[in-house]
Amino acid sequence: MKLDRSEQLNKEAHNVILGGVNSPSRSFKGVGGGTPVFMKKGKGAYFWDEDGNQYIDYLAAYGPIITGHAHPHITAAIKAAAEDGVLYGTPTAYENHFADMLREAIPSLERLRFVNSGTEAVMTTIRVARAYTGRNKIIKFAGCYHGHSDLVLVAAGSGPSTTGNPDSAGVTKNIAEEVITVPFNDPQALEEALNYWGDDVAAVLVEPIVGNFGIVEPAEGFLQTVNHLAHSNETLVIYDEVITAFRFMYGGAQNLLGVEPDLTALGKIIGGGLPIGAYGGKKAIMEQVSPLGPAYQAGTMAGNPASIRAGIACLEVLREPNVYEKLDDLGKQLEDGLQKSADTYDIPVTINRLKGALTLYFDTTHVSNYEHAENSSSQMFAYFFKQMLKRGINLAPSKFEAWFLTIAHTHEDVEKTIKAASDVFSNWSN
Numbered sequence: 001m002k003l004d005r006s007e008q009l010n011k012e013a014h015n016v017i018l019g020g021v022n023s024p025s026r027s028f029k030g031v032g033g034g035t036p037v038f039m040k041k042g043k044g045a046y047f048w049d050e051d052g053n054q055y056i057d058y059l060a061a062y063g064p065i066i067t068g069h070a071h072p073h074i075t076a077a078i079k080a081a082a083e084d085g086v087l088y089g090t091p092t093a094y095e096n097h098f099a100d101m102l103r104e105a106i107p108s109l110e111r112l113r114f115v116n117s118g119t120e121a122v123m124t125t126i127r128v129a130r131a132y133t134g135r136n137k138i139i140k141f142a143g144c145y146h147g148h149s150d151l152v153l154v155a156a157g158s159g160p161s162t163t164g165n166p167d168s169a170g171v172t173k174n175i176a177e178e179v180i181t182v183p184f185n186d187p188q189a190l191e192e193a194l195n196y197w198g199d200d201v202a203a204v205l206v207e208p209i210v211g212n213f214g215i216v217e218p219a220e221g222f223l224q225t226v227n228h229l230a231h232s233n234e235t236l237v238i239y240d241e242v243i244t245a246f247r248f249m250y251g252g253a254q255n256l257l258g259v260e261p262d263l264t265a266l267g268k269i270i271g272g273g274l275p276i277g278a279y280g281g282k283k284a285i286m287e288q289v290s291p292l293g294p295a296y297q298a299g300t301m302a303g304n305p306a307s308i309r310a311g312i313a314c315l316e317v318l319r320e321p322n323v324y325e326k327l328d329d330l331g332k333q334l335e336d337g338l339q340k341s342a343d344t345y346d347i348p349v350t351i352n353r354l355k356g357a358l359t360l361y362f363d364t365t366h367v368s369n370y371e372h373a374e375n376s377s378s379q380m381f382a383y384f385f386k387q388m389l390k391r392g393i394n395l396a397p398s399k400f401e402a403w404f405l406t407i408a409h410t411h412e413d414v415e416k417t418i419k420a421a422s423d424v425f426s427n428w429s430n
Ligand code: PLP
Pocket: 062, 116, 117, 118, 119, 120, 122, 145, 146, 147, 148, 207, 211, 212, 240, 241, 242, 243, 267, 268
């Protein structure tokens, strides 16, 4: 496979774009280095790079592209929005319509607001929770990513009774002291943290189904316990559904699992590929937000007609019959094929899958928390990733990310992917 142009563009990028990428996960740092492929065009389940190589894509832009690239219905909506002007700075009927669609799908969103990214959405839910409770601290779970605002770039301390440490230069120790991190799927650690920090804790922030150390489902009853423990302490529960909303069903993970948070952050899929975020929740809590309440949140681009119309179009596609059945069917084919092939060639893997999203860990331990995911082999993943790329399969360059299927993938694409993986497993030399 020739990658001359990607290599040239990568060199040029480093001269002007810091690190050559606009988001660190796009670099190949997580897979031992190398040149990121510069993609030129995406259509359906496929990518074409600057050198003309074709790929089957499972990155799906880290989640948003559930309909496949350049879906005609979404493309038409974006074109129509461009014709009508992409930014008004006034309310529009589209925003009302889209907010109604979201609330209909996720009833806990009694009131909501649009923002521009998942980062903004999560950051604001924390502010609102603090405003409502008058408390400062939050509890989050190890390995979950919630965007790049200061409060969520905090690494775990040494246990439920210690606050965190800055996980990024530039995040102050004072901020890290507002955050407690406990292991996912560990109700006892959460209980200890809530007992210890008591009425300092404004909110427990959780990805109801984790997407950021691979796809990890909550243990039976875990989220109900989160709600029970938090609410007994008059602490709010925030769901970060930036990845999960509309990924597994038409609605949120909260619908799928039958538990409701007080506040929810959304992003990714709801923008149909354009920049978006949204947050919302119980009316009495959301009334903290300006102009009704004292908690400030604003945005020049918030609710822009282009993102909103793309989001409406995306949800219209997802509302069609059998969308999620198809994703589940493709996901099962992929999981079964990868597992069978790995077993045939004695490659130690564990696959976590929920419907059309899965993660392949190079380890045989069942993964139910971050520590398990971290213990899976980075070296084996890096080798696999690069070998798959050479065979025209585009995965996320990190062992912690998911493979996302789209409704544009076919059984034939999945079969080709399994064949490529079999080829890698059978020639393993790492
Ligand atoms: N929350 C979760 C669960 C995410 O996975 C991400 C991004 O990957 C974010 C928040 C941040 O979203 P954004 O990248 O749109 O700011």
